[in-house]
Amino acid sequence: GAGVSQTPSNKVTxxxxxxxxxxxxxxxxxxxxxxxxxxxxxxEFLIYFQGTGAADDSGLPNDRFFAVxxxxxxxxxxxxRTERGDSAVYLCASSLYGQGESPLHFxxxxxxxxx
Amino acid sequence: DAxxxxxxxxxxxxxxxANLPCNHSTISGNEYVYWYRQxxxxxxxxxxxxxxxxxxxxxxxxxITEDRKSSTLILxxxxxxxxxxxxxxxxxxGSNYKLTFGKxxxxxxxx
Numbered sequence: 001g002a003g004v005s006q007t008p009s010n011k012v013t014x015x016x017x018x019x020x021x022x023x024x025x026x027x028x029x030x031x032x033x034x035x036x037x038x039x040x041x042x043x044e045f046l047i048y049f050q051g052t053g054a055a056d057d058s059g060l061p062n063d064r065f066f067a068v069x070x071x072x073x074x075x076x077x078x079x080x081r082t083e084r085g086d087s088a089v090y091l092c093a094s095s096l097y098g099q100g101e102s103p104l105h106f107x108x109x110x111x112x113x114x115x
Numbered sequence: 116d117a118x119x120x121x122x123x124x125x126x127x128x129x130x131x132x133a134n135l136p137c138n139h140s141t142i143s144g145n146e147y148v149y150w151y152r153q154x155x156x157x158x159x160x161x162x163x164x165x166x167x168x169x170x171x172x173x174x175x176x177x178x179i180t181e182d183r184k185s186s187t188l189i190l191x192x193x194x195x196x197x198x199x200x201x202x203x204x205x206x207x208x209g210s211n212y213k214l215t216f217g218k219x220x221x222x223x224x225x226x
Contacts, residue, residue: 031212042202042215045214045215091159095212099212101147101211103161104159104211105161106160
Protein backbone atom coordinates (compact mmCIF):
# COMPACT_ATOMS: atom_id res chain seq x y z
CA GLY A 1 0.00 0.00 0.00
CA ALA A 2 0.93 3.68 -0.15
CA GLY A 3 3.39 4.87 2.41
CA VAL A 4 3.80 8.28 4.02
CA SER A 5 4.02 10.96 1.37
CA GLN A 6 5.79 14.28 1.85
CA THR A 7 5.76 17.26 -0.47
CA PRO A 8 7.74 18.96 -1.74
CA SER A 9 10.76 16.66 -1.71
CA ASN A 10 13.03 19.69 -1.88
CA LYS A 11 12.45 23.30 -0.94
CA VAL A 12 14.86 26.20 -1.29
CA THR A 13 13.87 29.46 0.33
CA UNK A 14 15.46 32.73 1.30
CA UNK A 15 16.19 33.70 4.86
CA UNK A 16 13.17 35.40 6.41
CA UNK A 17 10.56 33.72 4.19
CA UNK A 18 7.66 31.54 5.29
CA UNK A 19 7.44 27.87 4.26
CA UNK A 20 4.88 25.09 4.52
CA UNK A 21 5.74 21.41 4.37
CA UNK A 22 3.01 18.84 3.78
CA UNK A 23 2.61 15.29 5.01
CA UNK A 24 0.08 12.66 3.89
CA UNK A 25 0.12 9.80 6.40
CA UNK A 26 -0.78 6.18 5.78
CA UNK A 27 -4.54 5.84 5.53
CA UNK A 28 -6.10 4.82 8.86
CA UNK A 29 -3.13 5.84 10.98
CA UNK A 30 -4.33 7.92 13.90
CA UNK A 31 -0.96 9.24 15.01
CA UNK A 32 1.36 11.54 13.07
CA UNK A 33 4.82 12.84 13.91
CA UNK A 34 7.30 15.38 12.65
CA UNK A 35 11.04 14.91 13.05
CA UNK A 36 13.98 16.97 11.84
CA UNK A 37 17.32 15.58 10.68
CA UNK A 38 20.39 17.74 10.34
CA UNK A 39 23.36 16.65 8.27
CA UNK A 40 25.25 13.77 9.87
CA UNK A 41 22.82 13.44 12.77
CA UNK A 42 19.95 11.14 13.62
CA UNK A 43 16.38 12.43 13.39
CA GLU A 44 15.11 14.55 16.29
CA PHE A 45 11.51 14.65 17.48
CA LEU A 46 9.49 17.81 16.90
CA ILE A 47 5.78 17.14 17.47
CA TYR A 48 3.23 14.34 17.81
CA PHE A 49 -0.45 14.47 16.80
CA GLN A 50 -3.11 12.09 18.04
CA GLY A 51 -6.03 12.73 15.75
CA THR A 52 -6.41 16.46 15.23
CA GLY A 53 -4.68 17.60 18.39
CA ALA A 54 -1.03 18.07 19.18
CA ALA A 55 -0.42 15.63 22.03
CA ASP A 56 3.23 16.60 22.47
CA ASP A 57 4.93 19.60 20.86
CA SER A 58 7.90 19.67 23.20
CA GLY A 59 10.39 19.21 20.38
CA LEU A 60 9.49 22.36 18.45
CA PRO A 61 12.59 24.55 18.74
CA ASN A 62 10.80 27.92 19.05
CA ASP A 63 7.59 29.74 18.22
CA ARG A 64 8.54 30.16 14.57
CA PHE A 65 7.57 26.52 14.13
CA PHE A 66 3.94 25.45 14.07
CA ALA A 67 2.10 22.39 12.82
CA VAL A 68 -1.54 21.57 12.18
CA UNK A 69 -3.62 18.52 11.37
CA UNK A 70 -7.13 19.96 11.03
CA UNK A 71 -8.98 16.84 9.88
CA UNK A 72 -6.88 14.21 11.55
CA UNK A 73 -5.16 13.13 8.35
CA UNK A 74 -2.91 15.48 6.35
CA UNK A 75 -0.54 17.64 8.37
CA UNK A 76 1.32 20.83 7.54
CA UNK A 77 4.49 22.01 9.25
CA UNK A 78 4.83 25.78 9.04
CA UNK A 79 8.02 27.73 9.59
CA UNK A 80 7.94 31.51 9.84
CA ARG A 81 10.87 33.87 9.29
CA THR A 82 13.16 31.05 8.23
CA GLU A 83 16.79 31.10 9.31
CA ARG A 84 19.80 29.37 7.79
CA GLY A 85 19.93 27.10 10.83
CA ASP A 86 16.52 25.70 9.87
CA SER A 87 18.12 23.94 6.90
CA ALA A 88 17.57 20.22 7.41
CA VAL A 89 15.51 17.27 6.24
CA TYR A 90 12.04 17.37 7.78
CA LEU A 91 10.63 13.89 8.23
CA CYS A 92 7.02 12.95 8.78
CA ALA A 93 5.92 9.61 10.21
CA SER A 94 2.63 7.96 11.09
CA SER A 95 1.57 4.99 13.16
CA LEU A 96 -1.61 3.05 13.74
CA TYR A 97 -1.77 4.14 17.36
CA GLY A 98 0.07 6.87 19.19
CA GLN A 99 0.89 4.98 22.36
CA GLY A 100 2.17 1.50 22.93
CA GLU A 101 4.29 -0.47 20.55
CA SER A 102 3.06 0.72 17.16
CA PRO A 103 6.14 1.26 14.98
CA LEU A 104 6.57 4.53 13.14
CA HIS A 105 6.44 4.58 9.34
CA PHE A 106 8.47 7.44 7.91
CA UNK A 107 8.27 9.32 4.65
CA UNK A 108 11.38 10.25 2.70
CA UNK A 109 11.32 13.79 3.99
CA UNK A 110 11.45 17.32 2.65
CA UNK A 111 14.94 18.74 2.29
CA UNK A 112 14.72 22.40 3.28
CA UNK A 113 17.54 24.75 2.32
CA UNK A 114 17.48 28.31 3.60
CA UNK A 115 19.84 30.60 1.69
CA ASP B 116 14.69 6.75 27.99
CA ALA B 117 17.83 4.67 28.36
CA UNK B 118 20.88 5.52 26.32
CA UNK B 119 22.24 3.10 23.71
CA UNK B 120 25.80 2.50 22.48
CA UNK B 121 26.53 1.17 18.99
CA UNK B 122 29.74 0.83 16.99
CA UNK B 123 29.99 3.63 14.43
CA UNK B 124 30.58 1.30 11.50
CA UNK B 125 30.70 -2.35 10.44
CA UNK B 126 31.38 -4.29 7.26
CA UNK B 127 29.77 -7.49 6.07
CA UNK B 128 30.21 -9.66 3.00
CA UNK B 129 27.21 -10.10 0.75
CA UNK B 130 25.33 -13.30 1.56
CA UNK B 131 26.75 -13.56 5.04
CA UNK B 132 24.94 -12.82 8.29
CA ALA B 133 25.30 -9.31 9.67
CA ASN B 134 25.27 -9.10 13.45
CA LEU B 135 24.82 -5.58 14.79
CA PRO B 136 25.37 -5.11 18.53
CA CYS B 137 23.77 -2.59 20.84
CA ASN B 138 24.46 -1.88 24.47
CA HIS B 139 21.65 -0.51 26.66
CA SER B 140 22.86 -1.22 30.16
CA THR B 141 20.52 1.30 31.83
CA ILE B 142 17.33 -0.07 30.26
CA SER B 143 14.35 -0.20 32.61
CA GLY B 144 11.68 -2.84 32.89
CA ASN B 145 9.03 -1.19 30.71
CA GLU B 146 11.35 -0.13 27.90
CA TYR B 147 11.35 -1.80 24.51
CA VAL B 148 14.29 -2.17 22.15
CA TYR B 149 13.54 -0.89 18.65
CA TRP B 150 15.65 -1.13 15.52
CA TYR B 151 15.27 1.18 12.56
CA ARG B 152 17.51 1.65 9.56
CA GLN B 153 18.03 4.52 7.17
CA UNK B 154 19.18 4.00 3.64
CA UNK B 155 20.83 7.02 2.05
CA UNK B 156 18.35 9.78 1.11
CA UNK B 157 15.39 7.88 2.52
CA UNK B 158 13.42 8.11 5.74
CA UNK B 159 14.06 5.67 8.58
CA UNK B 160 12.52 2.22 8.14
CA UNK B 161 11.20 0.16 11.04
CA UNK B 162 12.84 -3.26 11.31
CA UNK B 163 11.86 -4.99 14.53
CA UNK B 164 11.31 -4.47 18.24
CA UNK B 165 11.17 -6.53 21.43
CA UNK B 166 10.81 -6.37 25.19
CA UNK B 167 12.31 -9.53 26.68
CA UNK B 168 11.98 -12.38 24.24
CA UNK B 169 13.88 -12.87 21.02
CA UNK B 170 11.89 -11.81 18.00
CA UNK B 171 12.00 -12.69 14.31
CA UNK B 172 10.24 -11.29 11.29
CA UNK B 173 10.76 -11.32 7.55
CA UNK B 174 13.54 -8.75 7.77
CA UNK B 175 15.63 -9.73 10.77
CA UNK B 176 16.01 -11.38 14.13
CA UNK B 177 16.44 -9.60 17.44
CA UNK B 178 18.33 -11.31 20.23
CA ILE B 179 18.01 -9.70 23.67
CA THR B 180 20.24 -10.91 26.50
CA GLU B 181 18.59 -12.29 29.60
CA ASP B 182 19.56 -9.25 31.68
CA ARG B 183 18.31 -7.03 28.81
CA LYS B 184 21.45 -4.92 28.93
CA SER B 185 22.37 -5.60 25.34
CA SER B 186 20.89 -6.87 22.12
CA THR B 187 21.95 -7.97 18.64
CA LEU B 188 20.17 -7.40 15.37
CA ILE B 189 20.79 -10.19 12.90
CA LEU B 190 20.31 -9.87 9.15
CA UNK B 191 20.64 -13.53 8.13
CA UNK B 192 21.75 -13.07 4.53
CA UNK B 193 22.93 -9.52 3.93
CA UNK B 194 22.52 -8.01 0.48
CA UNK B 195 23.96 -4.84 -1.01
CA UNK B 196 20.58 -3.18 -0.42
CA UNK B 197 21.05 -3.65 3.32
CA UNK B 198 23.81 -1.03 3.33
CA UNK B 199 22.39 1.63 5.67
CA UNK B 200 22.69 3.29 9.07
CA UNK B 201 21.11 1.06 11.71
CA UNK B 202 19.68 2.68 14.83
CA UNK B 203 19.09 0.86 18.10
CA UNK B 204 16.59 2.78 20.23
CA UNK B 205 15.22 2.13 23.69
CA UNK B 206 11.82 3.58 24.46
CA UNK B 207 8.95 3.01 26.84
CA UNK B 208 5.57 2.06 25.42
CA GLY B 209 4.03 5.30 26.58
CA SER B 210 6.44 7.47 24.63
CA ASN B 211 7.67 5.28 21.82
CA TYR B 212 6.91 8.12 19.40
CA LYS B 213 9.66 10.25 20.90
CA LEU B 214 12.49 8.17 19.54
CA THR B 215 16.06 9.19 20.33
CA PHE B 216 18.01 8.05 17.31
CA GLY B 217 21.64 8.67 18.19
CA LYS B 218 24.25 8.18 15.45
CA UNK B 219 23.68 4.49 14.76
CA UNK B 220 25.94 1.97 13.00
CA UNK B 221 26.79 2.39 9.35
CA UNK B 222 26.64 -1.14 7.93
CA UNK B 223 28.38 -1.53 4.60
CA UNK B 224 27.66 -4.75 2.73
CA UNK B 225 30.46 -5.55 0.31
CA UNK B 226 30.17 -7.66 -2.85
